[in-house]
Amino acid sequence: MYRxxxxxxxxxxxxxxxxxxxxxxxxxxxxxxxxxxxxxxxNGLYLQLHAYMLRVAxxxxxxxxxxMRRLAHAARKYDKGYGHFTTRQNIxxxxxxxxxxxxxxxxxxxxxxxxxxxxxxxIRNVTSDQYAGAAADxxxxxxxxxxxxxxxxxxxxxxxxxxxxxxxxxTASDNDRAAVRVHDIGLRLHKNAGGDTGFEVIVGxxxxxxxxxxHTIRDFLPKEHLLSYLEAILRVYNLEGRRDNLYKARxxxxxxxxxxxxxRGLVEEEWAxxxxxxxxxxxxxxxxxxxxxxxxxxxxxxxxxVALNAQRDGNGEFDRWLRVNTVAHKIPGYAIANISLxxxxxxxxxxxxxxxxxxxxxxxxxSFDEIxxxxxxxxxLPHVRKEDLFKVWxxxxxxxxxxxNIGLVSDIIACPGLDYCTLAxxxxxxxxxxxxxRLADLDEQESLGELKIKISGCINACGHHHVGxxxxxxxDKKGEEFYQVxxxxxxxxxxxxxxxxxxxxxxGDVVDAVEKLVQFxxxxxxxxxxxxxxxxxxxxxxxxxxxxxxx
Amino acid sequence: MQLLKLSSHGRGRIxxxxxxxxxxxxxxxxxxxxxxxxxxxxxxxxxxxxxxxxKKDVSGFDVVILDFPQFKDGRAxxxxxxxxxxxxxxxxxRARGGVLRDQLLFMVRCGFNAFEFGDVGAADAALREFxxxxxxxxxxxxxxxxxxxxxxxxx
Ligand code: SF4
Numbered sequence: 001m002y003r004x005x006x007x008x009x010x011x012x013x014x015x016x017x018x019x020x021x022x023x024x025x026x027x028x029x030x031x032x033x034x035x036x037x038x039x040x041x042x043n044g045l046y047l048q049l050h051a052y053m054l055r056v057a058x059x060x061x062x063x064x065x066x067x068m069r070r071l072a073h074a075a076r077k078y079d080k081g082y083g084h085f086t087t088r089q090n091i092x093x094x095x096x097x098x099x100x101x102x103x104x105x106x107x108x109x110x111x112x113x114x115x116x117x118x119x120x121x122x123i124r125n126v127t128s129d130q131y132a133g134a135a136a137d138x139x140x141x142x143x144x145x146x147x148x149x150x151x152x153x154x155x156x157x158x159x160x161x162x163x164x165x166x167x168x169x170x171t172a173s174d175n176d177r178a179a180v181r182v183h184d185i186g187l188r189l190h191k192n193a194g195g196d197t198g199f200e201v202i203v204g205x206x207x208x209x210x211x212x213x214x215h216t217i218r219d220f221l222p223k224e225h226l227l228s229y230l231e232a233i234l235r236v237y238n239l240e241g242r243r244d245n246l247y248k249a250r251x252x253x254x255x256x257x258x259x260x261x262x263x264r265g266l267v268e269e270e271w272a273x274x275x276x277x278x279x280x281x282x283x284x285x286x287x288x289x290x291x292x293x294x295x296x297x298x299x300x301x302x303x304x305x306v307a308l309n310a311q312r313d314g315n316g317e318f319d320r321w322l323r324v325n326t327v328a329h330k331i332p333g334y335a336i337a338n339i340s341l342x343x344x345x346x347x348x349x350x351x352x353x354x355x356x357x358x359x360x361x362x363x364x365x366x367s368f369d370e371i372x373x374x375x376x377x378x379x380x381l382p383h384v385r386k387e388d389l390f391k392v393w394x395x396x397x398x399x400x401x402x403x404x405n406i407g408l409v410s411d412i413i414a415c416p417g418l419d420y421c422t423l424a425x426x427x428x429x430x431x432x433x434x435x436x437x438r439l440a441d442l443d444e445q446e447s448l449g450e451l452k453i454k455i456s457g458c459i460n461a462c463g464h465h466h467v468g469x470x471x472x473x474x475x476d477k478k479g480e481e482f483y484q485v486x487x488x489x490x491x492x493x494x495x496x497x498x499x500x501x502x503x504x505x506x507x508g509d510v511v512d513a514v515e516k517l518v519q520f521x522x523x524x525x526x527x528x529x530x531x532x533x534x535x536x537x538x539x540x541x542x543x544x545x546x547x548x549x550x551x
Numbered sequence: 552m553q554l555l556k557l558s559s560h561g562r563g564r565i566x567x568x569x570x571x572x573x574x575x576x577x578x579x580x581x582x583x584x585x586x587x588x589x590x591x592x593x594x595x596x597x598x599x600x601x602x603x604x605x606k607k608d609v610s611g612f613d614v615v616i617l618d619f620p621q622f623k624d625g626r627a628x629x630x631x632x633x634x635x636x637x638x639x640x641x642x643x644x645r646a647r648g649g650v651l652r653d654q655l656l657f658m659v660r661c662g663f664n665a666f667e668f669g670d671v672g673a674a675d676a677a678l679r680e681f682x683x684x685x686x687x688x689x690x691x692x693x694x695x696x697x698x699x700x701x702x703x704x705x706x
Pocket of ligand 1: 418461462
């Protein structure tokens with residue numbers, strides 16, 4: 001993992017001190033709320049329906065036990081004993097008092113954490129594959145490049161007042177777990193014919209009001225030129241992106257208005273001017289950052305654990321958790337263990353301070369001190385010895401963290417919605433809770449296979465409904481909460497935007513609707529077909545019919 | 552509105568400017584009829600103007616004024632860098648409009664060295680809030696990664 005040196009530590013400490021000054025000016029009345037707003041928004045502090053909300057960055061989703069313990073401490077001291085993991089691999093606190101926020105940030109700074117650029121029209125926290133450095137299917141660990149992007153983008157003087165927020169995601173696997181095709185910039189590390197690794201650069205994807213799958217503007221960018229190429233893209237966007245209409249200000253609108261070809265031309269032209277101007281890091285610094293991400297001291301182990309095979313025999317519950325929540329690791333004898341933050345009927349992404357500490361202890365003991373946050377609002381222990389999995393599972397189970405539903409129908413992404421968010425049309429969380437309760441049976445869930453439900457409480461699409469196999473969007477119809485269903489979206493390497501199917505449904509009907517869709521899928525599927533596969537094979541109409549047929 | 556100036560590029564001292572107000576001309580007026588504006592000293596460039604071919608326009612002026620119609624409209628940051636770095640313009644680049652305390656450091660790093668901003672004490676404090684910078688820009692500050700390399704090589 002990356003560790004701060006004196007420079008990084010000074011940056012974060014100075015930022016915390018600066019923000020303390022800004023809060024003091026607000027509290028003394030020197031700044032009005034209106035004047036304070038742009039300042040707090042540069043530092044992840046939102047004013048929500050009932051209180052302030054602070055969003056803390058977890059760069060590319062990687063953090064340590066020590067950091068998790070500090071997050072638990074902050075949840076207890078400054079919140080109501082909870083935190084909430086988001087779709088940006090961040091954590092949010094929903095109830096801090098303004099006067100306490102500077103202390104909270106100081107507490108975080110001590111463990112190399114901050115809220116820098118978790119909001120505002122700047123380059124946001126860079127996200128990545130939650131299995132980075134552990135996945136059997138990756139070309140190389142993408143995180144050194146994420147860290148390089150983090151540093152370059154932090155307080156970038158030219159790009160702190162962009163037309164709109166700007167999100168970059170990086171993957172190094174053909175199985176895209178970072179949703180790179182629906183980001184402002186998506187980067188895919190891959191090998192070219194000559195055996196070198198470089199980036200495919202994808203621009204102009206995004207969700208929100210007008211969803212787009214991004215365009216590849218470069219198939220292969222040599223890695224060492226990453227920063228100058230990003231700077232060229234951002235400069236074109238900063239100068240040319242629309243500023244007259246909030247809803248047309250994201251880079252996706254510019255790319256699609258110009259056309260991907262012309263946009264590529266603008267970027268390449270700018271890049272030609274700056275590629276040798278000293279933006280790109282020298283090899284020594286690239287290597288220095290890579291050294292932080294060297295693989296931990298894995299043991300030489302047999303691929304199969306005899307103990308594990310004995311433990312799973314006769315323990316159906318543990319066996320299911322292994323099947324559903326663990327993933328192949330690149331090192332024999334190890335596994336990647338997912339921790340679901342989606343208990344049946346629970347609030348997606350919520351975690352108590354005690355649960356955070358349980359996860360911290362597990363990471364400490366069994367996963368080389370590493371934890372990952374996922375964009376699907378779950379956690380990961382990336383490097384667990386197979387023979388330790390049973391111990392890990394028992395602790396998780398005791399902590400209420402062993403729900404075996406990763407990737408299944410109750411592993412729902414939901415935005416905060418009307419329970420917290422000032423922009424919401426509808427609630428999201430209770431819909432997620434009711435769907436999960438309705439389809440609670442884990443045997444049934446497992447037999448349904450991969451099925452991604454994503455719920456947003458308004459068109460801003462924080463719950464990624466456009467890329468849900470089943471998406472649910474809250475709309476306001478004459479003051480009443482309605483839900484629009486979309487089908488066939490995907491955030492993966494086969495990215496697609498879901499299609500709206502028919503009229504909105506009341507909150508009472510939407511859970512029934514999901515159940516009907518699921519039943520219909522079951523009746524239509526061939527062996528091995530996921531929900532998404534069936535939808536792509538037979539199209540929207542039969543699903544619509546099933547959904548709206550008179551009961 | 553008070554005008555503050557930096558004593559030098561990068562992170563010099565900031566203080567109120569004393570000299571006479573400059574004679575301004577807009578980019579359009581200047582391009583339409585340069586003869587009529589021969590005595591102008593400051594070129595005012597709107598933030599939606601392309602600065603790609605502006606080198607010969609700016610070269611005769613002591614002052615270039617870039618506009619922030621609102622503080623959050625950040626186009627002039629890029630314009631300033633292009634004028635300072637690519638056009639190698641060495642005169643005054645002045646920020647006008649939505650110029651807030653907490654943006655001054657970003658502006659300095661992008662090549663601005665004059666600000667229509669009222670509070671010299673606040674400006675001075677704002678420019679001292681950060682010791683380092685992660686990335687190169689139009690100021691002379693070496694990015695953190697170069698400082699790291701220098702330390703490593705010295706060790
Ligand atoms: S999608 Fe809408 S309701 Fe949900 S969090 Fe985003 S802005 Fe709020």
